[in-house]
Amino acid sequence: MRVDIIGGGPAGLFLSTLLRRDGVEDVRVYERNEPSASAGWAVVFPEGSLDQLAGVDAESFAAIERAGMSWTKVEIRCRDSRYLVEGNRFHGIGRDALLTILRERATVLGVGLHYGHQVTDLADHADADLVVGADGLNSVVRSQQEAAFGPRIEHGSFYYGWFGVEAAAPTFAYIFVDTEWGLFQGYVYPSGQSWSSLIIYASEETWQRSGMAGMDIDESLRFCERVFADHLDGRPILRRGPAWTKFRHLRCDTWHTDDTVLIGDAAHTAHWSIGSGTRLAIEDAIALAAQLRAEPNIPDALAMYEKVRRGRVEQFQDAALLSERYFDTVGRYLDYDPIQFAYQLTARSWRISYGDIARRDPDFIRRFNAWFHSRATGTPTAIAPPPVFAPAVVGGLRLANRVAATVPTEGAGLLIGTPPVPGTPAAAVLAADRLDAELAAARDAGYQLALLDLSAHAVADLLAAPPELPALRAQWPEDQPVGAVIALSSGCDTVAGTEEAVALARAVEAAGAAVVLLRPSADEPPRAGQVLQVADAVRNETGLAVVVEDGMRTLDAADTAIAAGRADLCVLRFDESEAGEA
Ligand SMILES: Cc1cc2nc3c(=O)[nH]c(=O)nc-3n(C[C@H](O)[C@H](O)[C@H](O)COP(=O)(O)OP(=O)(O)OC[C@H]3O[C@@H](n4cnc5c(N)ncnc54)[C@H](O)[C@@H]3O)c2cc1C
Numbered sequence: 001m002r003v004d005i006i007g008g009g010p011a012g013l014f015l016s017t018l019l020r021r022d023g024v025e026d027v028r029v030y031e032r033n034e035p036s037a038s039a040g041w042a043v044v045f046p047e048g049s050l051d052q053l054a055g056v057d058a059e060s061f062a063a064i065e066r067a068g069m070s071w072t073k074v075e076i077r078c079r080d081s082r083y084l085v086e087g088n089r090f091h092g093i094g095r096d097a098l099l100t101i102l103r104e105r106a107t108v109l110g111v112g113l114h115y116g117h118q119v120t121d122l123a124d125h126a127d128a129d130l131v132v133g134a135d136g137l138n139s140v141v142r143s144q145q146e147a148a149f150g151p152r153i154e155h156g157s158f159y160y161g162w163f164g165v166e167a168a169a170p171t172f173a174y175i176f177v178d179t180e181w182g183l184f185q186g187y188v189y190p191s192g193q194s195w196s197s198l199i200i201y202a203s204e205e206t207w208q209r210s211g212m213a214g215m216d217i218d219e220s221l222r223f224c225e226r227v228f229a230d231h232l233d234g235r236p237i238l239r240r241g242p243a244w245t246k247f248r249h250l251r252c253d254t255w256h257t258d259d260t261v262l263i264g265d266a267a268h269t270a271h272w273s274i275g276s277g278t279r280l281a282i283e284d285a286i287a288l289a290a291q292l293r294a295e296p297n298i299p300d301a302l303a304m305y306e307k308v309r310r311g312r313v314e315q316f317q318d319a320a321l322l323s324e325r326y327f328d329t330v331g332r333y334l335d336y337d338p339i340q341f342a343y344q345l346t347a348r349s350w351r352i353s354y355g356d357i358a359r360r361d362p363d364f365i366r367r368f369n370a371w372f373h374s375r376a377t378g379t380p381t382a383i384a385p386p387p388v389f390a391p392a393v394v395g396g397l398r399l400a401n402r403v404a405a406t407v408p409t410e411g412a413g414l415l416i417g418t419p420p421v422p423g424t425p426a427a428a429v430l431a432a433d434r435l436d437a438e439l440a441a442a443r444d445a446g447y448q449l450a451l452l453d454l455s456a457h458a459v460a461d462l463l464a465a466p467p468e469l470p471a472l473r474a475q476w477p478e479d480q481p482v483g484a485v486i487a488l489s490s491g492c493d494t495v496a497g498t499e500e501a502v503a504l505a506r507a508v509e510a511a512g513a514a515v516v517l518l519r520p521s522a523d524e525p526p527r528a529g530q531v532l533q534v535a536d537a538v539r540n541e542t543g544l545a546v547v548v549e550d551g552m553r554t555l556d557a558a559d560t561a562i563a564a565g566r567a568d569l570c571v572l573r574f575d576e577s578e579a580g581e582a
Pocket residue numbers: 006007008009010011012030031032033040042043044045117118119120134135136137138139140161162199263264265266272274275276277278279280281
């Protein structure tokens with residue numbers, strides 16, 4: 001069998017090694033650059049990223065471990081504050097060093113390596129039994145069969161550049177510099193060599209306002225050296241290749257035809273802020289080699305490869321999108337106390353819970369709890385329980401803690417305080433079409449917060465002026481807050497969906513609401529976690545207190561949301577029917 005691999009990046013080189021090891025007679029790699037060409041700086045592998053590689057090729061894994069550098073602490077520098085948080089183990093390695101290791105393995109195993117060979121026409125590879133597009137984001141293999149692969153590319157909204165600095169950073173540092181033109185973000189991380197990588201990230205507005213848009217590459221780097229001067233100790237920023245670009249998100253309808261297959265960045269991309277592109281590229285190579293070994297019929301093997309990989313790749317793409325959005329909207333959180341800003345950055349992927357952070361860095365969480373509690377009570381303390389047990393003031397109501405439960409048996413009420421704390425205020429959810437009757441009943445029953453359910457109204461009407469809310473405000477006791485219930489449907493977490501929810505929240509705030517309860521709509525509920533994502537935006541972009549109902553079942557889930565400032569109060573789901581079940 002002859003396999004032609006277009007592209008000698010991590011995906012192509014590692015696949016070639018695996019195929020040769022599996023006994024494929026003729027494996028050729030065509031790479032447009034010379035081996036000495038340098039592109040990109042260091043890549044980071046979070047712990048576990050290379051487990052699959054270690055499992056199939058212990059030798060390459062050992063070489064990567066030796067050539068790079070590992071660390072466990074992450075430093076967060078925002079304005080004048082600096083926080084070190086103990087995290088996962090990470091391993092950084094120069095891209096060149098990684099490629100050298102993979103190239104040497106391929107050479108030893110007898111791969112035909114053709115450097116300096118740019119592929120322009122797939123017809124030149126018609127004699128191969130299988131053509132593999134491992135040629136990165138601008139894949140010529142993909143573009144020559146675009147109709148078959150169905151690629152969709154979307155651009156991120158920020159500019160980034162990947163650079164180097166001649167200094168060995170001790171650990172990964174996230175740097176946020178707030179300038180008169182807007183926020184500049186820099187991420188500095190070790191490579192295991194005498195230099196470190198530096199990625200610079202800035203919004204379109206910052207780009208325009210700072211004048212970067214009109215500068216040539218070298219001018220823009222000298223400008224960034226001044227912006228990051230306090231963090232680079234006067235060292236110059238080094239560059240290789242092109243400088244500034246916007247991230248391109250690539251998804252394809254399919255990754256294979258009967259005799260051609262895409263792997264790595266040619267098939268999909270995931271924003272670099274979760275450090276996963278190289279890992280995905282290598283895992284693709286492993287999965288493809290395994291299917292070709294197990295299934296002699298090439299079209300069937302390619303179909304199986306896509307089947308086993310797609311779900312996992314999409315999970316990473318989704319997580320990467322959340323991480324990218326965090327950095328795109330991080331300006332919202334700059335006024336947070338530095339310790340909460342550090343907590344939030346650590347939890348940004350939404351896959352890491354409060355409990356995870358507490359296990360990784362107990363001392364950080366002890367200090368965080370003490371800060372959270374001291375702020376909530378006004379009394380300094382050194383030891384404090386987790387954030388859900390801190391008292392709160394929500395819309396003017398003093399609450400003993402930050403969890404709530406729905407109590408369907410007592411009408412549509414929300415019980416605030418779990419386990420119910422005697423005397424804690426409760427909130428009534430009132431149906432807009434029975435407002436007068438329900439309002440009187442809620443007042444008689446002693447509810448102290450009235451939440452108007454607006455889910456029956458069209459969004460356009462609500463945006464214009466939320467009906468019934470002014471009437472509720474006028475009739476409810478003046479010293480007690482009113483609020484609104486906004487039901488969110490699937491898709492609510494897109495950029496447009498989130499903006500709409502924030503606009504809705506502003507409209508109810510203008511109509512007198514102090515609190516908003518965000519919950520999934522009954523007919524088209526979003527996936528778990530999406531309501532919380534919208535809550536984060538609403539809470540941090542309006543002055544409203546936000547109560548979130550998003551299927552949370554554990555105190556850890558509530559702590560995760562509250563510690564990160566995504567909610568003021570979380571509704572915990574507790575099904576009576578499940579109580580006491582084994
Ligand atoms: C700023 C930044 C930071 C990143 N940080 C990380 C990180 O920390 N961790 C991580 O895991 N990933 C990271 N990545 C992602 C990672 O670099 C890519 O996902 C990874 O390189 C993909 O590997 P690949 O082999 O699929 O493609 P590539 O690495 O792009 O390799 C493709 C190869 O094909 C060659 N080629 C292209 N066209 C042709 C042609 N027509 N003929 C012949 N050869 C051709 C190219 O020269 C190249 O060598 C980062 C990316 C960026 C942009």
